Amino acid sequence: MLLKGVSRKPLLWLAAALCMAFAGLGHAAGSPASVEHARIRWLPGDLPLAGYFDLTNTGPRPLTLTGASSTVFGDVMMHRTVHRGGETGMVPVHDMQVRPGQTLHFTPDGYHLMLMGRTRMLAKGDAVPIRLTFSGGRSMDVMFAVRGADMQ
Amino acid sequence: MSLRNPVARTRIFLAAAFCSCAALLSGCGQDKTWDLDNITGIVSPLAFSLTDDAGRHVTAETYRGKIVMLYFGYTHCPDVCPTTLATLSQALSKLGAAADKVRILFVTVDPQRDTPPRLKRYAEAFGPEFIELRTDDPALRQLAKRYRVTYSLGKPDAHGNYEATHSSAVFIFDDKGKARLMAESSSSAAAIAHDVQQLIGGA
Numbered sequence: 429m430l431l432k433g434v435s436r437k438p439l440l441w442l443a444a445a446l447c448m449a450f451a452g453l454g455h456a457a458g459s460p461a462s463v464e465h466a467r468i469r470w471l472p473g474d475l476p477l478a479g480y481f482d483l484t485n486t487g488p489r490p491l492t493l494t495g496a497s498s499t500v501f502g503d504v505m506m507h508r509t510v511h512r513g514g515e516t517g518m519v520p521v522h523d524m525q526v527r528p529g530q531t532l533h534f535t536p537d538g539y540h541l542m543l544m545g546r547t548r549m550l551a552k553g554d555a556v557p558i559r560l561t562f563s564g565g566r567s568m569d570v571m572f573a574v575r576g577a578d579m580q
Numbered sequence: 581m582s583l584r585n586p587v588a589r590t591r592i593f594l595a596a597a598f599c600s601c602a603a604l605l606s607g608c609g610q611d612k613t614w615d616l617d618n619i620t621g622i623v624s625p626l627a628f629s630l631t632d633d634a635g636r637h638v639t640a641e642t643y644r645g646k647i648v649m650l651y652f653g654y655t656h657c658p659d660v661c662p663t664t665l666a667t668l669s670q671a672l673s674k675l676g677a678a679a680d681k682v683r684i685l686f687v688t689v690d691p692q693r694d695t696p697p698r699l700k701r702y703a704e705a706f707g708p709e710f711i712e713l714r715t716d717d718p719a720l721r722q723l724a725k726r727y728r729v730t731y732s733l734g735k736p737d738a739h740g741n742y743e744a745t746h747s748s749a750v751f752i753f754d755d756k757g758k759a760r761l762m763a764e765s766s767s768s769a770a771a772i773a774h775d776v777q778q779l780i781g782g783a
């Protein structure tokens with residue numbers, strides 16, 4: 429589930445996206461990372477959504493996740509939910525280092541992709557492409573499954 | 581299963597024995613053990629005057645006879661609020677038909693954006709036991725203060741979007757409106773279901 433350089437070839441990209449949508453998970457040969465459990469919790473209307481995933485560095489060198497973007501959302505940010513003295517809020521997160529072999533978990537009540545400004549209607553069962561970007565100009569396109577509001 | 585089968589008969593006997601032991605252990609007069617934080621006598625009883633997601637005026641009396649779970653949040657909260665509500669929803673599924681004895685009341689700390697129609701769609705995304713409630717300041721401040729809940733709205737960005745910080749506690753009241761237990765976003769659905777089942781049973 430890779431892929432750098434493919435982004436400028438829309439047809440190829442679409443084909444890759446479709447493959448990923450059906451393959452669900454796994455990673456392509458030569459990719460330095462794999463992503464599993466990529467999912468979005470659906471909420472009604474235009475409410476901001478949260479995206480979750482597990483990113484494993486399968487390469488030999490440290491990887492730094494610098495951000496994410498998507499054609500389906502006007503704005504994608506990396507956030508962390510924090511609890512302080514009984515109060516809960518969100519703080520922005522910037523560069524996240526992943527050591528070789530390490531898995532970074534974006535999970536409910538922890539790290540999440542903050543997905544704002546839907547550019548189209550979404551429903552449970554949809555698949556949404558999100559590009560994860562890494563330092564060094566690398567990127568990876570991942571299909572996220574839209575799940576119900578009561579997703580665990 | 582035939583009773584002529586000795587293995588089956590033994591199984592029925594063991595099951596019956598287990599059931600009566602369980603009944604004794606959870607019987608009247610026995611102190612209940614709670615998985616969640618016990619707040620009996622510490623937090624004020626359920627009392628409020630709010631507007632529900634259908635635009636009706638409601639008070640604590642409206643939900644008397646139900647186990648009530650009270651949570652303060654806002655619909656533009658993408659992570660902790662829906663995660664908490666999803667956990668409560670999962671706890672309700674574990675209760676089966678008894679889930680109808682429970683109502684989850686979500687009071688918005690962002691009444692400006694959370695209009696009744698928006699709240700209605702939000703409640704429907706989680707299930708029939710979920711009810712979204714609102715009021716404006718100063719009534720909202722007063723209600724939050726009653727439960728020692730704090731919240732604050734952030735500064736709007738260039739698009740007018742803003743976030744809020746808010747308490748993550750879920751207050752659980754018995755069918756008489758007495759505060760009994762407190763859950764957190766980190767509480768498990770199993771723990772919540774266990775304790776609510778005991779409250780439904782009259783504990």
Ligand SMILES: [Cu+2]
Nearest residue numbers: 507518542658
């Ligand atoms: Cu966020």
